[in-house]
Amino acid sequence: xxxxxxxxxxxxxxxxxxxxxxxxxxxxxxxxxxxxxxxxxxxxxxxxxxxxxxxxxxxxxxxxxxxxxxxxxxxxxxxxxxxxxxxxxxxxxxxxxxxxxxxxxxxxxxxxxxxxxxxxxxxxx
Numbered sequence: 363x364x365x366x367x368x369x370x371x372x373x374x375x376x377x378x379x380x381x382x383x384x385x386x387x388x389x390x391x392x393x394x395x396x397x398x399x400x401x402x403x404x405x406x407x408x409x410x411x412x413x414x415x416x417x418x419x420x421x422x423x424x425x426x427x428x429x430x431x432x433x434x435x436x437x438x439x440x441x442x443x444x445x446x447x448x449x450x451x452x453x454x455x456x457x458x459x460x461x462x463x464x465x466x467x468x469x470x471x472x473x474x475x476x477x478x479x480x481x482x483x484x485x486x487x
Contacts, residue, residue, distance in 0.1 A: 363385075363386075363387040363388050363459065363475060363476060364385070364386045364387050365383055365384075365385050365457045365458075365459065365476075365477065365478030365479075366383065366384045366478060366479070367381060367382065367383045367455065367456065367457050367478045367479065367480060367481040368381070368382050368383075368384075368481055369381040369382050369481060370455060370481030370482045370483045370484075371482075371483070371484070372484040372485075372486065373447055373483075373484070373485055374485070374486070374487050375447060375448060375449060375485055375486075375487055376446060376447065377447050377485070378443070378444060378445045378446075378447065379444045379447065379483060380441060380442070380443050380444070381397070381441065381442040381444065381455055381457075381481060381483075382439055382440070382441055383395075383397075383439065383440040383441075383457030383478055384437075384438060384439050385438045385439070385440065385457075385459070386438060388459065390433075390435060390438040391414055391415075391435035392414050393414055393459050393460065394411060394412070394413055394414060394459070394460060394461050395411070395412050395431075395433060395440045395457065395458070395459060396408060396409070396410065396411045396412075396457075396458040396459075396460075396462050397409040397410045397411075397429075397431060397440075397442045397455060397456070397457060397458070398455075398456045398458050398462070398471065398477075399451075399453035399454065399455045399456065399483075400453055400454050400456070400480075401452060401453040401454075402453075405469075406456075406469065406471060407422070407424075407453075407469070408422060408462050408464075408469055408471075409421065409422055409425055409429065409431075409442070409455070410422065410425065410429055410430075410431040410442065411431065411462060412431045412432065412433055412440070414435075415435075416432065416433045416435065419431050419432075424450075425444075425451075428444065428445050428446045428447075429442060429443065429444050429445070430442070430443040430445075440457055442455070444483070447483075447485045448485060449485045449486060450485075451483060451485050452483060452484050452485050452486070453482075453483060454480040454481070454482050454483075455480060455481050455482075455483055456477050456478055456479075456480045457477070457478040458471065458472055458476055458477050458478070459472060459476040459477075460472035460476050
């Protein structure tokens with residue numbers, strides 16, 4: 363399994379970025395996909411999810427209305443369009459294959475072999 367993210371960078375507050383994740387080594391169009399972020403010194407935080415067909419999407423309240431997850435199964439690629447970025451969005455953003463669940467306030471993530479290497483997003487003036 364290989365997941366390669368790109369598109370991160372430094373942007374001013376209020377700006378936009380589009381992250382991409384190219385997948386290989388598994389059946390992409392049969393897989394739930396997620397974006398997960400981790401700020402320095404903090405636990406990973408689930409951001410957004412999309413079902414295999416791309417019809418159903420889900421986002422954390424902290425990004426709802428600002429971030430949009432999408433996928434192109436013909437290109438084996440996952441996207442995250444991020445608008446109205448805030449300093450608190452600064453983190454390493456990971457593309458993650460599989461189901462993310464929560465129990466008793468804790469996130470349960472797929473094993474690390476189902477994660478990409480991450481792309482850094484920094485929001486600063």
